[in-house]
Amino acid sequence: MQMVERHVREARMLIATKEHSEIAAALRLLDAALAVAPRMEVALEMKARSLLYLRRFKEVVEMLQDYIPSLKMAISDDASTTSSSDSASAHLSREGASLLSSGGGSEPACTCFSVSDLKKKVISGLFKNVEEAGQWRYSVLGQACCHLGLMEDALVLLQTGKRLATAAFRRRSNSLTDDIFSSINHPFSGDNHEPKRPPKTEFESISRLLCHTKLLIRRKTAALAALDAGLYAEAVRHFTKILDGRRGAPQGFLAECYVHRASAFRSAGRIAEAIGDCNRALALDTSCIDALAIRATLFESIRCFHDSLHDLEHLKLLYNSIQRDRKTPGPVWKRQKVQHREIPGKLCSVAAKIQQLKQRLASGETGGLDYHALIGLRRGCSRSELERAHLLLMLRHKPDQSWNFMHKCEFADEKDVDSVRDGAKMSALVLHRMIQRGYASLMAAILEDEAVEKQRNNAAEGNTSFQGVFCRDVGNSLSHTRFNHPIPLKYEALSC
Template sequence: MAVTTTFLSATEKKHWWLTNRKIAEKYIKDARSLIATQERNEIVSALSLLDAALAISPRLDQALELKARSLLYLRRFKDVATMLQDYIPSLKIANEDSLSSVSSDSSSQHLSREGVKLLSSSDSSVQDQSFKCFSVSDLKKRVMAGLSKSCDNEGYWRYLVLGKACCHLGLMEDAMVLLQTGKRLASAAFRRESVCWTDDSFSLWKTPFSGDDVSKPPGTTPPKSPLSESETVNQLLAHIKFLLRRRTAAIAAMDAGLHTEAIRHFSKIVDGRRAAPQGFLAECYMYRASAFRSAGRIADSIADCNRTLSLDPTCIQALEARASILETIRCYQDSLHDLEHLKLLYNTILRDRKLAGPLWKRHNVRYNEIPGKLCTLTAKIQQLKQKMANGETKNVDYYALIGLRRGCGKSELQRAHLLLCLKHKPEKTTCFIERCEFGDERDIELVKDRARMSAMLLYRLLQKGYSNVMNCIVEEETAEKQRKMNLQLQQQQQKSVANGHVSVNNNNNNNNTRSVVVVQVQQNARDEKSKKKLDELEMGDKFAMSSPSIANPTVFQGVFCRDLTVVGNLLSQRFSNRSIPVKYEGLSC
């Protein structure tokens, strides 16, 4: 009787197992039929069937592959990464590092507890002869390598599907490693299976590189060209390598102090024709913001921080950078707002006991660093509040914000303001979203709203800075004009005083000139009188000589000689400016 009961129970268990397997296979078959339609709604329905099959058999490889490919087709890359996160290389390394740190801590504690047992007894040495030291990290690496080797023959699709998902999520290094590994494993599997094939069996449709199982019944899914997937993987790898080379060159330029060169490289990445993943672009915007700040372009740096936070609101590095930039230009109110947001994020991390986001997401901070950062942040917030209480909120350095030197003119301000307005107009701030490839299409509207809000705040700050700097320039020009007017008035006063002294000197000179002229006029009058007298004398002599009343020739001869002598004396006295005495008496020779 007991033997009969045991046989019946074994038969029931076998029947139950066969029933579940048939149900799972039926779910998979129906899911294949729905996936073959290539319609979105049908693929969503197929996911429900695949989930039911995995609930019955969680390790069913066919169901896992179909689900992963369906999620990839629906662009639900986050779900793919969460589903296959055990195969992400960076997550493996992080787990290994954490385990190694835990093992080192435990070993140090063990050594500290039993440090007094420096010498062991002979019995213990005999008992522990087989004990050997080993590294937990190395052991886990070997175990993971063994697991990967065991599933390489049947699960290479994991690397291909997960590599594509990681690429779209911005995990470029992981994507490159996964795609290269999947490509190599697919080629190895193809070579192993092709050993027993005939020459006619080497058809492109039978190449297992597409990731589909070879044992699929024909006609259930449309045939996929393995060449198309191979080309897709090759193009994706080429694009990933190109982006990584660009980013490496830009970071090297930043480290060398060539900020303009770094900005050029990052701009080619974020402004490229081909769209780049959201996470990768957020990282590049963060790097470019640092380069802009080092180059003195504060407004552009704030704009890139805004873009980073629009793409990733929980980016701790972007919040810290923007708060630091705003504090540098003494915009304490906005800086305090960012620090409060950062404090809230730290408190959330400590409450949840994990960093924000999924496990595979990269962070620039570790969980054990959060308590110390929170204490420093609290002190910083108190310091800024004290500055605001002291009334230091009106000393914003708008010159540094716009990128101008103090003492600039209106033309420089207007040109700089025009360029900044064209760059950071709120209407144009969402243009960068068109070049982003999102891991989930539902995030696009949220990203646009965050981008518009942050851009509006920056635009208002720029307008306020423009009006403030313009007022300063007008005041400086007014003060300069007043100074010039005062200087001109002072010069005029000095000229008037100098003209007064010159007029006095001119009056004295005029008086002296007048006296000289009077003397000269008097002298000229005397000369004229003497000349008239001489002319009259000559005329009288001539009249006496020509008079007919003179009859005696001897008298005429003596008078003539005496007159010549007198005329000679008179002429000599004429040039000596002396008055000429005239005598009318006759003299004998």
């Protein structure tokens, strides 16, 4: 136990330096201490705060995943479905045990205690309440969840931690007298208690993070409500406020918003924008099932069967891995909308769709792409409409600016930046070439129609007969036959 205390003491000194290398060394000491005493609260708190300071949010969540609200609810739902038949018997056994224990209790009715022990408990209770033992978990885990995009969980955890801290400080301030009120900031020299109230800077950072989290959740809720109500332009506007906001958002949360905005774009008939949002979502999260499903549907709607088949094959691989491993891709705490019991049905539907597309390709149904739907134009559009739509799409989907959305993204791991940039650039280049081919094809068709119309007008002008007054026609005929001299006329008077 002395070795554990020495490791904790040395780790505290290393953490006080605020140097990344020193904090990494402190983590090694804390791991050694926790290997001997895995439930040591001080070591656990120091390790969690050190990981949070080093921005290793995934390790924080993996360390404290038992306290994530959504994960606890999912586990409880699974447990309730699997053990529903045993609940009645367990309830009866608990009631029987309580009835048996009420008659002959093992504890005596009255116990002897020491006054000195009671005094120690009262004094220690002034500085450490039993309810505050795990208070740091809410604030640390809430910050980590927020940076990983688990915004709803972060909101619950941060609010709970802030409420517990405020209530604990109020209880301590009410129970202390004027003589010992100042001892909160200056504990006894023989005690190794940590300050119960975090520094003011931590309170301020948590408050700012909580306000930003509330704003993002509020805008997302409004956008989803507009999407459900069929107000697709309004939903796009709300999601754009999140995605193009002045303050960034976590990687996972942005990927989810891109998927929802792609769904709104698809419902509004803006295929190119929807494909672009799916590309960004897949660049941020390569195993995003919703983005793959939406993009496959979009490619099929414009008769791009090869790309649709590629996305469906990728989707099938994900479903097969989920069914084989009996868990969704990624860590346990990562939120997935698909449930394991839904996988067999989805796998059958994807396999049927793949077979259907393969049959269409084998039968030679590889006609030209529906570029009108891709660019968002009606059939028979004018040249000005095509040029305007093409200009807007080129401004939004430039390959050299395809990774600009990354400036608004807060990455949980800096190693993901290069892979996200490469994926975004590659998919944007494919979309850019598709739009360029569509523009060239539609412009060629418009030019051909204009040439045919011009030729038809010229032919119509050549076939028109000249019509005029009789005298003018006679004069023109005489002038064309060079009868320019005057015709002599003889006037004779008639006598009666």
